[in-house]
Amino acid sequence: MRINKTVAFAMTFCAGLLASPLIQHAVSEARADAPALPATIIDLLAIKHDDLPKTANAELNARPLVITDHATVGIQSGNVAKHIHPQTDEIQYIIEGSGSMWLGNERKDFKPGSLIIIPKGTAHAGSIVSNGPVKAIAIKIPPQGKTDTVFVD
Incomplete structure (x- = not known):
């Protein structure tokens, strides 16, 4: 009985050694088939409010710039009513404009160069x-689903 267990363990170990390179090759092939991000440079300062498509929010224009399985990066211009994203963390980097916004229950000032961290479930608004x-540049992690904006008072 003890010999059978030892032989079985040795055979399993050898099978793992043989299968490992095959599995690694299959994973790299799968990654190679996935669309790669294009190398590019985008002049964000050249993009004006009216250059961006309008959204369902009357005062907000926006366009996605990068879409991956794990995050999205977009540019947005304008204002939006107070809302939360229950499933998505958001990071905004202010390119142009200044003022104040609601972040949780506090009004916070921002200006060009401000980095705003908005954890999922945190109310925020222009x-x-x-x-x-x-x-602003808006980074959403994970990518924001179509139903992941809930407007609040």
Whole structure:
């Protein structure tokens, strides 16, 4: 009985050694078939509010720039009512414009160069624009689903 277990263990170990390169090859082939991100440079300062497509939010124009399985990067310009994303973390980098926004229960000032971290479930909204329109890079992790915006009071 003890010899059978030892032989079975040795055979399993050898099978693993033989299968490992095959599995690694199959995984790399699968990754090679996935569409790669194109290498590119985008002049964000050249993109103006009216260059961006309108959204369902009357004051907000936006366009996706990068879409992956794990995150999206977009550019947005304008304002949006207070809302949450129950499933998505959001990071915004302000390119142009300044003012204040709701972040949770507090009004926070922002200006070009501000990095805004919005954990999923945190209420946020544009509020008072002192110099605008406000243009920002919006990173969504994971990619935001179509039903992942819930407007709040």
